[in-house]
Amino acid sequence: MSGARNAMLRLCLIALSLALWEAAVRLLAVPVYVLPPPSGIFTALYRGIVSTVYVQNLWVTLYETILGFIAGASLAFLLGTVVALSRRTEYFLYPYIIMFQSLPKVALAPLIVVWFGLGLTSKVVNAALIAFFPLMVNTIVGLRSAEEDRVNLMRSLDAREWQIFWMLRLPGALPFIMAGLEVAMIFALIGAIVAEFVGSQAGLGMLVQTLNFNGDVAGAFSILLMLSVLGLLLNQIIVVVRRRVLFWDASEKTAANDASKGAAL
Amino acid sequence: MSRAGLAPAGEAREPRPASVQPMIAVRRLAKSYATKRGGVVALEDIDFAVAEGEFLAILGPSGCGKSTLLKILAGLLPATGGEASLRGTPIAGPRRDIGVVFQSPVLFPWRSVLHNVLLPADVQRLGRAEHERIAFELLSLVGLAGFEHRYPWELSGGMQQRVAIVRALVHDPAMLLMDEPFGALDAMTREQMNLELQRIWLERRKTVVFITHSIPEAVFLADRVLVMTPRPGRIAEIVAVDLPRPRSLDVMSTPDFGAAVKRIRAHFNARGGLVA
Numbered sequence: 352m353s354g355a356r357n358a359m360l361r362l363c364l365i366a367l368s369l370a371l372w373e374a375a376v377r378l379l380a381v382p383v384y385v386l387p388p389p390s391g392i393f394t395a396l397y398r399g400i401v402s403t404v405y406v407q408n409l410w411v412t413l414y415e416t417i418l419g420f421i422a423g424a425s426l427a428f429l430l431g432t433v434v435a436l437s438r439r440t441e442y443f444l445y446p447y448i449i450m451f452q453s454l455p456k457v458a459l460a461p462l463i464v465v466w467f468g469l470g471l472t473s474k475v476v477n478a479a480l481i482a483f484f485p486l487m488v489n490t491i492v493g494l495r496s497a498e499e500d501r502v503n504l505m506r507s508l509d510a511r512e513w514q515i516f517w518m519l520r521l522p523g524a525l526p527f528i529m530a531g532l533e534v535a536m537i538f539a540l541i542g543a544i545v546a547e548f549v550g551s552q553a554g555l556g557m558l559v560q561t562l563n564f565n566g567d568v569a570g571a572f573s574i575l576l577m578l579s580v581l582g583l584l585l586n587q588i589i590v591v592v593r594r595r596v597l598f599w600d601a602s603e604k605t606a607a608n609d610a611s612k613g614a615a616l
Numbered sequence: 617m618s619r620a621g622l623a624p625a626g627e628a629r630e631p632r633p634a635s636v637q638p639m640i641a642v643r644r645l646a647k648s649y650a651t652k653r654g655g656v657v658a659l660e661d662i663d664f665a666v667a668e669g670e671f672l673a674i675l676g677p678s679g680c681g682k683s684t685l686l687k688i689l690a691g692l693l694p695a696t697g698g699e700a701s702l703r704g705t706p707i708a709g710p711r712r713d714i715g716v717v718f719q720s721p722v723l724f725p726w727r728s729v730l731h732n733v734l735l736p737a738d739v740q741r742l743g744r745a746e747h748e749r750i751a752f753e754l755l756s757l758v759g760l761a762g763f764e765h766r767y768p769w770e771l772s773g774g775m776q777q778r779v780a781i782v783r784a785l786v787h788d789p790a791m792l793l794m795d796e797p798f799g800a801l802d803a804m805t806r807e808q809m810n811l812e813l814q815r816i817w818l819e820r821r822k823t824v825v826f827i828t829h830s831i832p833e834a835v836f837l838a839d840r841v842l843v844m845t846p847r848p849g850r851i852a853e854i855v856a857v858d859l860p861r862p863r864s865l866d867v868m869s870t871p872d873f874g875a876a877v878k879r880i881r882a883h884f885n886a887r888g889g890l891v892a
Contacts, residue, residue: 500722507690508739509710518738522726599725599767 387569396573404558409577411553412543415471416585419478420539424532427483431490436516452484457545464550474546474554481542482535489531493524526600529593536585544578555581637704638665639791639823640689646697647684657848658684662698664842664854666791671817671824673838675831675880681849682827686795689825690716702791712740715784715822717794721776723768729755729779730764736787747786754782757819758812774805781816791823798833807865810836818862832868835859835876843883852883 369389375381376388383391399405434441434448460477467473497520505515547556555574562570645662648655658681666672676682687693688700691710700707702714715736723732730751731738737747755764758778768776777797784792798806810833817824817837828834834841835857843852857876859867867873 498722500718500720501724503687503692504716504718504722504735505739506692506710507714507716508736509712510739514739518735519724522724525726599769601725601769 384566384568387572391569392572392576395567395569396576399570399573405555405574405577408553408555408558409581412540412547412555412578413581415474415543415546415554416478416536416540418471418475419543420482420536422475423479423482423539424486424535426479427486427531427535428490428528431487432494434487435491435494435520448487452488456481456542460542460545460549464546469550469552474543474551477546478539478542481545482539485534485538486528486531489527490524493527493531494520496527497523526597529589529597533586533589533593536589537582540578540582540585639668639670640664640666640700640702640825641704642689642698642700644698645685645688645695645700647681647688647693648696659688659695660848660850662849662851664851666823666825668823669821671826671837671839673826673828673834673841674844675828675834675841676844676849677829677846677884680844680846682829682844683795685844685849686716686793686825686827690714690793712787713790715787715789715792717777717780717784717792717797719796719799721768721773721780723776723779723783725768728765728767729760729771732768732779733783733786735783740787742787750788751782751786754785755779757816758782772805773801774809777801777809778812781813785816785820785822789822791825794824794826796827796829799828806833811865813837814862831877831880832873835873835880836863836865836868841876841880843880845883853880855880 373388373390376386387395396405430444430448434444456477459480463477463480464473467476494516497515501519501523502515505519510518543554544556544559547554548560551557555578559571559574559578562568562574642662642664645659646657647659648657662685664672674682674685684693688695689702689707691707691714694708702711724735727735730748733751733755734744734747736742737744737751752761752764755761758781760775760778760782763771763775768779771779781794781797784794798809801809814837826834826837838857841855841857843855844850845852855876859870859872859876
């Protein structure tokens with residue numbers, strides 16, 4: 352089977368489901384405020400993009416997401432490394448980390464908006480907070496996954512602990528870290544949107560709220576469409592980086608992804 | 617039974633002139649572990665010496681403590697009694713003048729063949745250019761010229777283990793410790809690797825301590841075979857193998873070879889059929 356043929360098949364399936372949707376809405380006379388037809392969604396999307404309102408708000412959300420991702424991921428990597436390397440830190444820190452992780456962090460968003468205001472900061476903090484956990488857990492698991500034989504080899508060469516970290520533990524943890532980053536990127540987007548829902552002056556989340564409030568369901572759908580495309584693109588960035596970094600890892604799809612599933616949500 | 621083929625260690629001539637000080641001297645070495653149900657003695661009363669440039673095989677069934685012994689020699693485990701020394705200095709921890717080959721190749725998949733081989737040079741911060749040259753030279757010695765920029769997963773098991781041997785040699789260690797390095801290979805590849813190892817050894821003349829549970833492998837490769845019995849791990853006998861070198865695989869069908877194998881096997885038969 353050729354790749355081009357598969358891509359064609361994929362497009363046909365999408366076109367077919369859109370056509371079915373359009374037909375069902377029209378034939379059953381579903382009101383626009385319940386389920387708009389695809390044509391209405393695309394019209395709303397076109398108008399929003401032409402008026403630059405969508406694009407401006409898209410940049411806001413993207414900016415919040417990226418900043419939150421960087422902040423959350425850096426913190427998660429640092430803390431994960433400290434916990435993985437020191438049993439003592441783990442002993443004192445880990446109970447709090449687990450307690451915090453089991454907390455539904457979406458419920459924290461109103462509090463964060465109260466603390467950090469309606470502007471950029473509260474969105475970045477919320478995005479960072481939600482992106483933090485999957486990567487931290489994966490960093491810990493990854494750094495601890497170094498095989499005993501490999502550690503023994505390094506020790507037999509009289510390697511220092513920091514050399515074992517840089518030459519063995521960290522590269523060995525990369526499949527786990529990349530899987531964690533993949534989840535963290537999507538989580539950062541969710542975190543930013545949730546904080547926008549709670550209270551904000553700009554962003555796609557704010558826009559969805561406003562359009563819903565005005566009964567413009569087609570408009571809300573058009574934003575959701577943009578959000579899912581944005582999520583897909585952000586994910587693709589990580590996937591491309593992962594393929595480059597992990598060219599050597601044949602088993603990334605099994606071991607590391609299982610670990611990320613364990614860490615998710 | 618032929619006299620030429622083997623002789624008890626005590627009366628055996630050294631295979632080649634030994635230096636005044638042995639490379640390795642092990643005296644009354646013991647190792648015991650504490651477990652929940654009391655202590656377990658892994659090694660007891662181990663005494664032997666290895667001459668510079670000698671090939672010593674340590675042979676025994678699983679659980680006789682031979683891997684423990686190798687870890688102590690590599691400085692990865694402390695002994696609980698007695699002493700092991702290398703060139704007169706006690707082995708108290710990992711040393712830079714020892715190369716270790718493990719049962720599995722233990723290659724890092726994110727490093728190319730060349731960079732795997734250069735790992736000891738990276739860890740010990742030895743001159744890059746010079747060791748790269750040595751790495752190329754050694755890789756071609758083991759028939760891996762042209763594979764320098766390949767990755768471990770692109771190589772067969774036998775090739776991977778050859779990379780591991782080259783890695784153990786690249787920093788020019790005084791001694792090579794090998795822990796059942798060919799145990800995971802199929803029988804045909806294993807014989808080829810034995811020939812190859814002999815060739816490398818004849819060319820480089822490193823002191824080698826080689827652990828195995830295969831009697832023919834030990835007799836084929838070694839100048840002397842140290843036979844160990846389990847629970848606790850003790851030395852049963854040290855058998856000198858005076859077969860001429862280089863040995864071909866045909867040596868295995870000679871009476872001298874058979875006699876050495878038979879003599880070693882007797883130690884295990886006597887203890888209830890622990891035949892390797």
